[in-house]
Amino acid sequence: MKKLNKTILLLSTLVLLSGCALPFQSKNYPAWTTKGILESYTLSDGTSIDGWMGVNVGDKVSTKWYDFTANTIEEVDSYQEYKASDNKKLIHVSITITNTLEKDVRIDDEDFALVWDLDKEDRSYVYPVKDKTPKETSIKAKETKTIDLIFELDKNAKKPMAVYYYEQYEDGQKGNKYYIYYK
Amino acid sequence: MGKKLAKKLGDNYKYYYGAYYTKYNGYDIIIKYDYTSLLYNLTLNVKGNENIDKLNKMLSKKDEFMVAKYKNNLLTITEACDHSRDIPKLINNLLDDLTKYLKDNNYKNICKLCEKEEKTTLVSIDDNINYVCDKCVKNIEKKYAKELEDRRKIKENIPLGIIGSIIGCIPGLIMWFLLSYLMINPSVIALIIMFGSAYFYRYMAKSMKLPGLIISILIGFIFVLFANELTNAYSLYNEYINQYNINILDTYKAIPYYLQTNDIFRHTYNQNLLLSIMFFIFGSFTNIGIFRSYIATNKVKNLEVK
Known part of the structure; x- marks a missing residue:
């Protein structure tokens, strides 16, 4: 009888383990990195629009005007003495940007956003905290600068998230979207 | 008639x-x-x-x-x-x-067996039905009883049986993947997985009693599910490898997401799963057959007794 109990225990463990591993491993959005820009098309003037690209932290992204790399994306308790309000959390992002043009470019505080619920049609997003991010950063031709962005978002927001950048041309035409995954 | x-x-x-x-x-x-x-x-x-x-x-x-x-x-x-x-x-x-x-x-x-002129009875021996004399029936019953007693005495080594069962499933898993690679529906390989699970369990455990039956069926079932997952992961991999930096493990982890968001994938997945489970059920008769050989007492049945 003891043997039978042991066997039942062993089988229960097997069933539980199998339940964990198969077939319902995770319900998260896969957040795979892409091989270049997907689903884009090119206008007659050579401008690529409406595409999107997913990369990991540390991967370089080349946009129309500059290259950028997210050095770190991490959850922090505070940033420059700024603490998250109740039921909120802070995500700090460090991005290094290199101006690839022969003229100066401006980075607005709302050029980057943090998005989550990536698997939903209506994704949630926030822009950086106003007081803790310069309203505008100017980068000279061929210059490289590192900027810090701090996002305050709902405490229950879950990974995978992404730092989001959307190219917008001066004539209002939208370019491609870039996602730097935070998994 | x-x-x-x-x-x-x-x-x-x-x-x-x-x-x-x-x-x-x-x-x-x-x-x-x-x-x-x-x-x-x-x-x-x-x-x-x-x-x-x-x-x-x-x-x-x-x-x-x-x-x-x-x-x-x-x-x-x-x-x-x-x-x-x-x-x-x-x-x-x-x-x-x-x-x-x-x-x-x-x-x-x-008599069909001893070929002597004796009074015969219609009996089923291992599901073979024929007219056999009482003496032969008794001899066979005696032989089976001894065989059963000998088998009952064999100690079942469950840990080795589990290892054997897992090893026995691997050839089927490889064949499953090969058929998927050749774009052939591999669900029928569930039969081979169950066969391997049952025979290798018995080979390693030296016997198969009730725990062995349950364990070998369970291991076979997990392998069939896993093989089915693998096939689906491979089909996702094939579909998206040109666009994403992915490997099979990535697509395997992404199965739940595609089940939720992609109707065609969900349909194919369910269809394959259903077929696999069907063949798993057929295959599990091998396990039951081996189990019965260790516990069955009714190998000889007198068909003329009502």
């Missing part, structure tokens, strides 16, 4: 798995219809003169296509018969003359 046969035989016949068994004028007779060759076979276990030319002559008078063959104490009479419904007519026309011939020529009804 049975009712019509009964006109001649009374209630004195049994029907098992497509064959009629009866005793008529002291002879054990088995009648079976072959739907492929459109013939019926009437067989008797009899001992007597090997020369059956006279019998064939008699049969040819009834039907030129009726032939008797006699080898190893088995007399087989074959006659063309386009429909099974015609058998009663043909048989009823034959039985009296045939048994009279056998009696007149001193053919003795014998």
Whole structure:
């Protein structure tokens, strides 16, 4: 009888383990990195629009005007003495940007956003905290600068998230979207 | 057909798995219809003169296509018969003359196993049905009882059995993946997985009792599920490898997401899963068969006892 109990225990463990591993491993959005820009098309003037690209932290992204790399994306308790309000959390992002043009470019505080619920049609997003991010950063031709962005978002927001950048041309035409995954 | 046969035989016949068994004028007779060759076979276990030319002559008078063959104490009479419904007519026309011939020529009804002239009973031995004498039945029962007792004494090594079962599933898993690679639905390989799981469990554990049966079925089931996941992961991988930096593990982890968001994928996944589970159920009969060989006590069944 003891043997039978042991066997039942062993089988229960097997069933539980199998339940964990198969077939319902995770319900998260896969957040795979892409091989270049997907689903884009090119206008007659050579401008690529409406595409999107997913990369990991540390991967370089080349946009129309500059290259950028997210050095770190991490959850922090505070940033420059700024603490998250109740039921909120802070995500700090460090991005290094290199101006690839022969003229100066401006980075607005709302050029980057943090998005989550990536698997939903209506994704949630926030822009950086106003007081803790310069309203505008100017980068000279061929210059490289590192900027810090701090996002305050709902405490229950879950990974995978992404730092989001959307190219917008001066004539209002939208370019491609870039996602730097935070998994 | 049975009712019509009964006109001649009374209630004195049994029907098992497509064959009629009866005793008529002291002879054990088995009648079976072959739907492929459109013939019926009437067989008797009899001992007597090997020369059956006279019998064939008699049969040819009834039907030129009726032939008797006699080898190893088995007399087989074959006659063309386009429909099974015609058998009663043909048989009823034959039985009296045939048994009279056998009696007149001193053919003795014998036991199928010992081939001695003994009183026989219709028995099923390992699902093979035939007329066997009581002595043979007792001997077989004794032999099986000893075999069962010996098997019961073998200690089942469950940990080794688990390892064996897992090892036994691996060839099936590889074949499953190969068929997926060749774009052939691999669900049928669930049979091989279950076979491997059962046989290798028994090989390593030296026995298969109830825990062994449950464990081997469970391990086989997990492998079938895993193999099915692997196939789906591979199909996702094939579909998206040109666009994303992915490996099989990535697509495997992404299955739940695609199940939720992609109708075509979900449909294919469910279809494959259903087929796999169906073949898993068929395959698990191997496990049950092996298990039964260690516990079954009813290998010999007397079919004449009501």
